[in-house]
Amino acid sequence: xxxFNHLSLDAQNDLWVIAVGAMTxxxxxxxxxxxxxxxxxxxxDAISHAVLPGLVVAFVFxxxxxxxxxxxxxxxxxxxxAALTQTLHRQVGVPEDASMGVVFTxxxxxxxxxxxxxxHRVDLDPDCVLYGLLEFVGFNLIQIGPYEFPRxxxxxxxxxxxxxxxxxxxxxxxxxxxxxxALATTxxxxxxxxxxxxxxxxxxxxxxxxxxxxxxxxxAMLIVPGAAAHLLxxxxxxxxxxxxxxxxxxxxxxxxxxxxxxxxxxxxxxALAGIAYLAxxxxxxxxxxxxxxxxxxxxxxxxxxxxxxxxxYRLEELNIERAMGWPEAARAVGGGLLPRLALxxxxxxxxxxxxxxxxxxxxxxxxxxxxxxxxxxxWEAYLVxxxxxxxxxxxxxxxxxxxxxxxxxxxxLADAVAQSPxxxxxxxxxxxx
Amino acid sequence: MPVPPVEIHDMTVAYHRxxxxxxxxxxxxxxxxxxxxxxxxxxxxxxxKAALGLVPLASGKVExxxxxxxxxxxxxxxxxxxxxxxWDFPVTVFDVVLMGTYxxxxxxxxxxxxxxxxxxxxxxxxxxxxxxERQIRQLSGxxxxxxxxxxxxxxxxxxxxxxxxxxxxxxxxxxxxxxxLKQLRERGKTVIVVHHDLQTVRQYFDxxxxxxxxxxxxxxxxxxxxxxxxxxxFGGRLTILEEAAEAVRLGKPS
Numbered sequence: 001x002x003x004f005n006h007l008s009l010d011a012q013n014d015l016w017v018i019a020v021g022a023m024t025x026x027x028x029x030x031x032x033x034x035x036x037x038x039x040x041x042x043x044x045d046a047i048s049h050a051v052l053p054g055l056v057v058a059f060v061f062x063x064x065x066x067x068x069x070x071x072x073x074x075x076x077x078x079x080x081x082a083a084l085t086q087t088l089h090r091q092v093g094v095p096e097d098a099s100m101g102v103v104f105t106x107x108x109x110x111x112x113x114x115x116x117x118x119x120h121r122v123d124l125d126p127d128c129v130l131y132g133l134l135e136f137v138g139f140n141l142i143q144i145g146p147y148e149f150p151r152x153x154x155x156x157x158x159x160x161x162x163x164x165x166x167x168x169x170x171x172x173x174x175x176x177x178x179x180x181x182a183l184a185t186t187x188x189x190x191x192x193x194x195x196x197x198x199x200x201x202x203x204x205x206x207x208x209x210x211x212x213x214x215x216x217x218x219x220a221m222l223i224v225p226g227a228a229a230h231l232l233x234x235x236x237x238x239x240x241x242x243x244x245x246x247x248x249x250x251x252x253x254x255x256x257x258x259x260x261x262x263x264x265x266x267x268x269x270x271a272l273a274g275i276a277y278l279a280x281x282x283x284x285x286x287x288x289x290x291x292x293x294x295x296x297x298x299x300x301x302x303x304x305x306x307x308x309x310x311x312x313y314r315l316e317e318l319n320i321e322r323a324m325g326w327p328e329a330a331r332a333v334g335g336g337l338l339p340r341l342a343l344x345x346x347x348x349x350x351x352x353x354x355x356x357x358x359x360x361x362x363x364x365x366x367x368x369x370x371x372x373x374x375x376x377x378x379w380e381a382y383l384v385x386x387x388x389x390x391x392x393x394x395x396x397x398x399x400x401x402x403x404x405x406x407x408x409x410x411x412x413l414a415d416a417v418a419q420s421p422x423x424x425x426x427x428x429x430x431x432x433x
Numbered sequence: 434m435p436v437p438p439v440e441i442h443d444m445t446v447a448y449h450r451x452x453x454x455x456x457x458x459x460x461x462x463x464x465x466x467x468x469x470x471x472x473x474x475x476x477x478x479x480x481x482k483a484a485l486g487l488v489p490l491a492s493g494k495v496e497x498x499x500x501x502x503x504x505x506x507x508x509x510x511x512x513x514x515x516x517x518x519x520w521d522f523p524v525t526v527f528d529v530v531l532m533g534t535y536x537x538x539x540x541x542x543x544x545x546x547x548x549x550x551x552x553x554x555x556x557x558x559x560x561x562x563x564x565x566e567r568q569i570r571q572l573s574g575x576x577x578x579x580x581x582x583x584x585x586x587x588x589x590x591x592x593x594x595x596x597x598x599x600x601x602x603x604x605x606x607x608x609x610x611x612x613x614l615k616q617l618r619e620r621g622k623t624v625i626v627v628h629h630d631l632q633t634v635r636q637y638f639d640x641x642x643x644x645x646x647x648x649x650x651x652x653x654x655x656x657x658x659x660x661x662x663x664x665x666x667f668g669g670r671l672t673i674l675e676e677a678a679e680a681v682r683l684g685k686p687s
Contacts (some may be wrong), residue, residue, distance in 0.1 A: 006654060037522060064565045095448060174533050180518050186511045187536030188503075234523045234568035 013138030018255045020137045020152050021217075021269055024209045025247035027160040028221035030167060031201045033236075033243050036226035038178050038198075042097070043082070044222035048206040050081040050216050052111025055207065060118050067155045070207055072324060078203020079196060081107060086115065132144035132214025134265045135258075152212040159208040163201055167240070173238065174198070193194040213266045220270035221247055228273075228280040231287050248277045305405050306372050307333045310402070312361050313369035317428075325357045370430045375405035377423035377430075378413040384424040385417050391424040408431065438463050438592045438623040439484060444493030446476070446483045450684035452491065453479050455647040463619055464613050468628040468654075471644035477627045478514070480644060481594045483584060485511055510590030512581050514597050518673040520570045520577065527565040529580050530639060533676050534589030544625065548587075555583040559609065569647055575606030581615060593617065593624045600629070611637055634658055647679075 012022065017161065036171040051074040060075025082104055090100035167174065173194055177184040181191035201220070209218045229242035254269030261268070282289050308329060315324060325334070330339040343359075346352045351365030353420050361369060379401045380394040405413070423429050446454040451615050454476040461467055466560045482488045484495045486502045497505035510533075527533040533555070534548040544552075556562050559579040564572065569571070569580065578598055585593055599607055614624050625642075628634060634641060634654065643649040643660050643666040 026612055105628075116528075117625075155526075169541060172535055172538070173540065175524070175528075176535050179522050179524060179529070180532070182487055182513050182517060183532070185487055186506065186509065189507050189535070191542070230523065232519075234570070235525070236523045239523050383557075432589065 009136065010139075013136075016138035016153075016254055016261065017134055017265060018251050020156055020212055021134060021246045021251035021255060021265070022149055023160050024213050024271075025154045025221045025225070025251050026244050027156065027205050028135065028209060028218055029165050029243040030160075030163045030224035030240060030246035031198065031205055032222040032224075033226035033229065033240050034167075034174060034198055034231075035202070036223060036230055037236075041223045041227070042100060044083070046085070046100045046208075047078045047081050047202050048106035048210075048218050048222070050104040050111075050202055051077050051206055051210075052108050053077060053114050054111075056111055056114040056118065056212075060114075067158075067208075071204060074203050074207035077107065078199055078206070081203075082196060082199035092110070101104045130265045132210070132212055134213050134217075134269075137212055151406070155208040156212060159201075159205045163205060166197065166201060170194075170197070175291055179209065203351065213269075217266040217270045220273050221250075224270075224273040224277050225250075227278040229279075230286040230321050231280040234249050234286075250276065251353065291375040301338060301342050304333055304338050305346055305351075306340055306368075306403055307399075308339070308346060309361070309365055309369035310372045310376065312352065312359060313366065313373055313393060316361065316366075317373075321400055324359055326354070326359060329359055371407070371410070371432065372402050374430045374432060375410055375413075376402040377427065378410060378417060380423050380425070381420070381429070382413055394424060435463065436556050437461060437522060439625070440496045441480075441484065442496070444487055445485060445491040446479050447491040447681070447683065448479075452643075452678045453646065454483070457493070457644075457648045459642060459648060459651050461623065461625065461642075461651075463623050464618055465623060465639040466618055466637065467623070467625045467642060468634050468642040469625060469627055469636040469642045469644060470658075470666065471649075472597060475645040475666075477644055480642075481511075481596055481625065481627060497586060508591040510585040510588035510593040512585045512593065512595040512598055514631060515574065515578055515581065515600065518597075521630050522569065522570075524569060525566050526561060526569055526572065526580050527552060527556065529569060530583045530587055531647075533584040533675050535586060539614075540682065551587050551589075552583075555586040558586060559583045559613070561635055568666065573603070575602040578606060579609065582610060586613075593622060595624065595626045597627050597629060599626075599633075631663070646675075 001313030004015070007015070021421050034043065054075075055070055055071035056073075058069040062069035084103045085096070085100050088094045088102065089096045092099075094102070129403075134188055137152045140151045141148045142151045142154070173184070173189050177185070177189055177191040177194040184194070185191045205222075206215075206218050209221075223242035224237070225246040228246055231238040232242055233239050250272040254272045255265055257272070258265040258268040280288070283291075284422045285291055311329070311332060312324070326343060330336075330343060333339045333342075343352070346365065347354075349364075351368060353360055353362055354360075376398045381399040382393075383389045383394040383397060384391055421429055437460045439459070439463075441459045442459050444451055444457045453474075457480065467687050469480060479488060481655075484497075484502070485563065495502060495555075497508060498543070509512050519659070520536065530552040531544050534551060534624055535542050538544060538548070547655075553562065555563070556565055559582055561576060561579055561583065564576065571576065574578065582598065585595070590612060598610055601609070617624055626638070628638070635658060638654050642651045643653050643657065643662055645666050649666045
């Protein structure tokens with residue numbers, strides 16, 4: 001710790017803010033992953049508001065803002081929130097989201113009334129509840145043994161340890177009751193019990209984080225890192241790891257950015273988590289918007305490429321002497337950018353070549369085109385013979401379908417239609433090589 | 434007489450006070466493939482869920498080999514409806530199959546090499562070894578159903594309850610499932626299946642339970658799955674029972 005003491009007070013405070021922020025964010029993100037997977041993200045929001053009256057009552061009874069009574073108060077009200085929500089939903093038949101909304105707004109309002117009535121002299125003030133006092137954690141240090149560290153670390157460290165321990169010990173129980181609660185219950189892992197354990201963790205995490213980081217950051221960290229991580233992986237352990245990474249990253253960059261922009265630290269960290277989510281939504285390899293666009297583009301250009309090949313094949317088949325040039329071919333499949341890109345791509349692959357101003361299939365292009373036309377005509381034959389469609393109705397559907405028929409499926413089709421070498425329009429069905 | 438695998442005695446089940454199954458009394462035979470058949474809303478899934486303790490009984494009792502369910506969990510395997518879980522959940526095929534061992538392990542203990550071996554064997558039995566490391570969303574409907582069956586095999590139960598295992602599967606999967614059910618029967622298991630395809634009942638099942646808010650009949654398929662009984666099960670709505678249920682829900686005579 002020698003190096004630490006040589007830092008300026010400001011720098012020391014910055015590091016403490018980052019440490020407390022990272023621990024809080026991680027504690028929230030870990031339980032948050034399970035909330036996201038159980039589609040209960042908003043229950044975290046609900047509990048983080050609803051614990052307010054619990055905090056006030058705990059304060060009034062104990063006369064202090066110390067950790068233990070606050071934890072007890074929050075825990076009880078947190079469980080009460082979960083229980084009331086369940087009861088309204090199950091017994092009274094209120095939809096789940098509405099019952100959650102009713103319970104947490106009512107309890108939060110009750111908390112506000114209690115503060116104004118009984119606790120107005122203490123610094124449980126609503127602003128602080130919203131934004132927290134993360135900027136100042138470095139100025140409220142306590143000494144334990146030779147070490148001095150922020151008081152906030154005590155409670156936050158406790159819940160971080162608790163959350164980590166519960167997830168590590170009850171990994172299998174949390175997994176099965178989140179994935180398949182009915183099976184979990186039949187096996188004797190009561191899904192209801194696991195639900196309340198999780199709610200208890202959410203309540204404790206919320207309270208521990210509250211005073212330091214405020215409810216905005218708590219809510220953000222309960223939902224956003226988990227939701228972003230879910231987009232980026234399909235393994236639970238990696239999801240927890242990525243969520244932790246986002247939580248810590250948001251703390252480090254958030255503090256730096258907040259100092260630079262001279263603004264609220266908790267808000268900046270929450271906003272950064274939001275940006276991380278946005279990046280995940282855009283960039284996720286499987287679900288991301290960019291990946292979807294890229295896949296759609298790849299698929300469109302493949303279809304145009306295949307249309308071009310099939311068109312050139314039909315021209316050859318008809319023995320049309322006046323063969324087609326580049327701009328004409330592009331126009332024939334719709335014109336615009338995509339056909340031109342498709343032509344370049346075909347040429348680069350060596351499927352077509354220019355013969356003066358004329359486009360011709362190469363051998364490799366011709367054998368691909370042959371398969372496409374075979375698919376097209378087999379599908380037409382199938383539609384006419386098996387589904388009884390009139391022959392003048394089958395060209396369009398076959399044009400769409402030909403791009404999705406592989407060799408195996410081709411053979412199934414060939415078996416399903418009468419062994420005629422001709423399609424319904426009397427043209428040759430090309431044989432596969 | 435040996436103790437029957439499942440005995441349901443005078444069972445009534447209600448949702449929000451409204452009875453959906455009335456006074457069901459059945460004793461199911463051992464080592465049989467048993468179909469639970471009835472129209473939509475007849476209470477087929479409810480019968481299974483009530484037997485497994487997933488929904489509370491308004492009255493009556495269920496015994497598994499002569500004991501309450503809670504004591505006999507280890508003898509029972511369950512295959513829920515495929516739509517009942519979130520297939521986007523970040524788990525692999527292998528993870529899901531391994532869950533079948535959780536009940537035997539009890540709280541906290543983790544699956545070890547032995548459990549992993551069992552999961553691999555079960556996957557091989559449903560011909561999905563090659564997909565073990567896939568995320569479950571990437572499977573077809575039939576493959577997903579086979580994952581559930583593999584998980585049930587790993588449970589190594591005496592009695593299996595399966596909720597619509599044939600729903601939305603391709604013909605090949607259906608044949609694979611039937612073959613698997615027959616294997617289970619040969620190994621002395623009793624399998625109770627909620628089934629909606631009347632055409633295949635005779636072909637697949639030894640025993641039927643005909644249900645429509647109450648037990649219409651139960652017995653060997655040969656003698657029980659008759660036109661007359663089907664008429665009773667599917668024909669016409671049971672206006673008297675529906676009215677009675679409504680009266681109970683409202684809490685006053687209708």
